[in-house]
Amino acid sequence: MKNRPLSLLIVFVISSLAARARAADPLPSWNDTAAKQSVIAFVEKVTAKDSPDYVAPVDRIATFDNDGTLWAEQPVYVQLLFTLDRLREIAPQHPEWPNQEPFASVLKGDLKAAAAGGEKAIAELVMATHAGMTTAAFEKIVVDWIATARHPQTDKLYTEMVYQPMLELIDYLKAKEFKVFIVSGGGIEFMRPWTQRVYGIPPEQVIGSSIKTKYELRDGKPYLVRLPALNFFDDKEGKPVAINHHIGRRPIAAFGNSDGDYQMLEWTTSGEGLRLGLVVHHTDADREYAYDRTSKIGQLSKGLDDAKSKGWIVADMKKDWNRVWIGKALDTNTSDK
Amino acid sequence: MKNRPLSLLIVFVISSLAARARAADPLPSWNDTAAKQSVIAFVEKVTAKDSPDYVAPVDRIATFDNDGTLWAEQPVYVQLLFTLDRLREIAPQHPEWPNQEPFASVLKGDLKAAAAGGEKAIAELVMATHAGMTTAAFEKIVVDWIATARHPQTDKLYTEMVYQPMLELIDYLKAKEFKVFIVSGGGIEFMRPWTQRVYGIPPEQVIGSSIKTKYELRDGKPYLVRLPALNFFDDKEGKPVAINHHIGRRPIAAFGNSDGDYQMLEWTTSGEGLRLGLVVHHTDADREYAYDRTSKIGQLSKGLDDAKSKGWIVADMKKDWNRVWIGKALDTNTSDK
Structure with missing residues (x-):
């Protein structure tokens, strides 16, 4: 007990040194x-x-x-891969999509044809998957997807x-x-x-x-x-x-x-x-x-x-x-x- | 020197008590x-x-x-008073204003007549005073005004x-x-x-x-x-x-x-x-x-x-x-x- 201040000091010095060592290289990678x-x-x-x-x-x-x-x-933005996954997921609720571009091409897996519609087509794909629900519902969709979806190459x-x-x-x-x-x-x-x-x-x-x-x-x-x-x-x-x-x-x-x-x-x-x-x-x-x-x-x-x-x-x-x-x-x- | 740890402790206890006293009523008003x-x-x-x-x-x-x-x-939003002050300040750069509503009424001090133009008139007054400059210039205008402008009643x-x-x-x-x-x-x-x-x-x-x-x-x-x-x-x-x-x-x-x-x-x-x-x-x-x-x-x-x-x-x-x-x-x- 008598040495308590001393041992506290030692602990303090040791942790400080350890912290400095860790801090020495903030960017090890x-x-x-x-x-x-x-x-x-x-x-x-x-x-x-x-x-x-x-x-x-x-x-x-x-x-x-x-x-x-x-x-x-x-190979493409993660959010685009999310969009495509999401389109396939909700396609059953959209019986009209197989006959409607750019959805038809996406569902057939022909992204090049879908992209041929330019910015307008991409906006349609984004809105079909990102709009129409509450913010809370969208948050849950993203949380669920990001927890399990995997990169196509890695x-x-x-x-x-x-x-x-x-x-x-x-x-x-x-x-x-x-x-x-x-x-x-x-x-x-x-x-x-x-x-x-x-x-x-x-x-x-x-x-x-x-x-x-x-x-x-x-x-x-x-x-x-x-x-x-x-x-x-x-x-x-x-x-x-x-x-x-x-x-x-x-x-x-x-x-x-x-x-x-x-x-x-x-x-x-x-x-x-x-x-x-x-x-x-x-x-x-x-x-x-x-x-x-x-x-x-x-x-x-x-x-x-x-x-x-x-x-x-x-x-x-x-x-x-x-x-x-x-x-x-x-x-x-x-x-x- | 021998008593340094003790005096440090006393200082610590006193400041803690003082802090607690201050914290006791966080909402004195x-x-x-x-x-x-x-x-x-x-x-x-x-x-x-x-x-x-x-x-x-x-x-x-x-x-x-x-x-x-x-x-x-x-009696009105501070930003409206800022708008009116600002209109008077920059009026010399707008020789057309004395013949143009809602500016003419504001310059004559007839706010009721100016307001008769409704939301469109108010938007014109706001844009004339809040737009057309860089964000840095607007910041300076606000800083200078708020440092000196005074409430009309108090x-x-x-x-x-x-x-x-x-x-x-x-x-x-x-x-x-x-x-x-x-x-x-x-x-x-x-x-x-x-x-x-x-x-x-x-x-x-x-x-x-x-x-x-x-x-x-x-x-x-x-x-x-x-x-x-x-x-x-x-x-x-x-x-x-x-x-x-x-x-x-x-x-x-x-x-x-x-x-x-x-x-x-x-x-x-x-x-x-x-x-x-x-x-x-x-x-x-x-x-x-x-x-x-x-x-x-x-x-x-x-x-x-x-x-x-x-x-x-x-x-x-x-x-x-x-x-x-x-x-x-x-x-x-x-x-x-």
Whole structure:
């Protein structure tokens, strides 16, 4: 008993040392290349109180694209695969679909013919699967699907096709008192049911494309009903607009992977003071995919051309990441507040 | 030196006791009536870990209306007074206005004639003053105005016409790990420049009505430009829609004062589990204003009729509040994280 203060002190010192050791490398899945060094240098400069680049915690806003930046987007966007699964699931309730494009082609498995209808056809497929139910019902549909649906090429759950290095970045920024947002071209209500669990990002920090909703009483009980009408398309020029609408201030760091993120990166890095822009370049056909200028999904061309003059870091997946996918460690890596 | 651990212990005990004394009454400007007791009982039930009504911190979402709930809205909304001031300020740049309604009437001081043009006239006045500049320029206009403009009847700054009891509620909820949002019919960009300073609520937790914005490059530098087109009207049925869009989950507590808040209260309190709805009833003509069913601003009629059956607390300003306005203590009361 006499030595209790001493033993407490020892415990304290040991845990501090252990914590420091853990903190020593916040980004273990990143190789020690320029990309990693630049990210860490940025974070240290904006968080050190005596730094000329210091930014108060309240202004430490970071935005991440989702498809291709936090999880895989090949061979097509996950939400498109959800849409197709969902179409097949509800087809029995739509006896008219076998005689109606673009549904007929989808049900026959001919996606090329379905896509021939262009944007109008795609909008019809999306609305048929994403609208017409309450927000609560849609949430359940997404939760059920994401729990079991598997990637056509890897057979992994989609939530296992999340990039470990990017998760480490999110956790690192959160530990440094950044408020982290997702700003995605994907559907806001398609992401929110699982972003807290998978990324540690709560629904109110998820921004995306949306359809309109309507407040409605049914037997005196209120519901929000999803309508087949676009509310906002959160891509390209839409991203800074949505950032302003939802967050109300300019991020100091932005992370993307395609030209759909160009304006978000541009908006973020043209603010005053030190800023960080990072583009994930998919260069790893062995571990993931390799695509950029000519890809229909996640095209990256202008972003590659301008990265140097804009001061954006291009993270080369093959060279800069020593690990791509999250593993079973997911639960511990992504626990949130 | 020998007694250092002991003196540290004493300091610790004393500060703990002082903190407990301060914490003893989190709502000192509320009289000890049923309203206050119900609020505290709710908060204690949802935050006590062993309570059947326990809610995890991540789900502790509270929403507050602004006009008439957090600050005064009589004789007319503050934003309308801003609009009129602004019209007079920029009138010299609009030589056509003296011959053009509704501007001509406003410049002559005949608001009744201006209002005769109905919603279309009001929209024209709002767009003429709120659109056509960058978001940064508009923010500066608001910051400059709110720093000096004074209420026509009290001669106070508008930010001094904030209700101390409601600020105490915000601080109390924040201390209990609630995430507090403003959900107002007022303009989102009219509030965000000062809500952090005055209420301790950061811009990303402010939801309101909005006009459209456009991403634009000028000499290679990006700007967001405010367009003369309504984006969203955040009132009545719009409030639950906006809550879902911005927050992505249902609040467990909502605070309003007019029938414009009815659906927000209804949406909040029809969720499962324990919920809190509170309506501020303006009953104090001496210290503030007394108005409800027949007022053109902040009309409260259906809310009064249904409060009892819906289980909403009606806070009677005259009976329940021992103090109305914030005082010079503002800075210490509203500091944020």
